[in-house]
Each structure stands twice: as C-alpha cells, then as structure tokens.
Amino acid sequence: MKLICHKRGFTLIELVIVIAIIGILAALALPKFVDISGTAKVSATKAALGSLRSQLAIQYAASATGGSTASYPASLVASDFAGATLPKNALNDQSAIVATTATIAGTVTNAAAGFWYVTSSASADYGRAGAYTSTSTTDTSTY
Numbered sequence: 684m685k686l687i688c689h690k691r692g693f694t695l696i697e698l699v700i701v702i703a704i705i706g707i708l709a710a711l712a713l714p715k716f717v718d719i720s721g722t723a724k725v726s727a728t729k730a731a732l733g734s735l736r737s738q739l740a741i742q743y744a745a746s747a748t749g750g751s752t753a754s755y756p757a758s759l760v761a762s763d764f765a766g767a768t769l770p771k772n773a774l775n776d777q778s779a780i781v782a783t784t785a786t787i788a789g790t791v792t793n794a795a796a797g798f799w800y801v802t803s804s805a806s807a808d809y810g811r812a813g814a815y816t817s818t819s820t821t822d823t824s825t826y
Contacts, residue, residue: 724773728797731770732814735780735798738763739812755802755810758782772797774816786811 739755742763747753759780761769769778777797786801786808793799793815800812 727771727773728814728816731772732798732812734764734770735759735800736812739800739810743810754804755800756782757802759800770798772814774814777815786813 738759742756742759743753746756756763759769759782761767764770769780771778775793775797777793777795779796779798781793781796781799782802783799784801784803785806796815798812798814801808801810803809
C-alpha cells in the first residue's frame with residue numbers, strides 16, 4: 684500500500700515572488716494617487732470660476748438689454764449666485780470676489796478673496812476673470 688502525501692501551502696520563493704509583484708504594482712500606481720487631492724482642488728476651483736464667469740456674462744447681458752451701456756457689475760454679492768452663496772476657491776479657501784481695474788498677474792495672493800475680475804472698460808482685459816491660488820494668481824489663460 685502506498686502512502687499518499689499531500690503538500691499544502693506555498694513555498695517561500697512563491698511568497699517572495701508574489702510580494703515582489705505587489706510591490707512593483709504599488710510603486711507604479713502610487714504616483715498617480717499622490718496628488719489626487721491637489722487635482723481635485725484645482726478642478727473645484729475651475730468649476731467655481733466657471734460659475735463666476737457665468738454670472739458676469741448674465742449681468743453684462745442684462746445691462747446691455749436694459750437700455751444702458753453694457754458693462755460688468757461693480758461688485759458681485761452672494762444673492763447673485765444660485766443658493767445665495769458665493770463660489771468658494773478650493774485652492775485658498777476664500778469666497779470673496781474682488782473687482783479690479785486690470786488683470787492680476789505675477790505672484791500676487793489675496794488672503795481675503797478667492798476670485799477677481801476686471802471692471803475697467805479702458806483695460807484690454809475688460810471682463811476677464813481669474814482665481815487666486817495659495818501661492819500665485821491664475822487667470823483665464825490657465826483656468
């Protein structure tokens with residue numbers, strides 16, 4: 684009579700190979716998820732900036748059809764937006780909107796505002812809008 688021996692389990696080399704494969708896959712996937720939070724903040728800020736631009740366009744069109752000279756509003760308030768809340772800039776956690784006379788450029792930041800737009804009809808950037816970041820400003824060419 685023959686004795687039947689059944690081996691159960693994995694050998695050490697099989698376990699090492701599986702761990703190595705998992706490590707390689709993790710090393711390839713990890714960089715894709717490292718900056719996912721930053722990407723989400725940029726996307727949320729772009730969406731909020733789109734809301735701001737829409738409201739500016741609506742108010743510009745309303746002023747043009749109201750019998751007066753078409754112009755952008757001197758200021759925007761929460762009641763101008765859906766839900767009566769200002770859009771929030773996820774990059775610097777600010778909701779205020781600043782009306783300026785020229786496009787903001789360079790590394791200017793604003794601790795009290797999330798967005799800006801140009802109201803001076805004498806400016807070549809009349810009606811342009813942008814978003815502040817935590818380290819520099821971004822305008823329509825970027826967002």
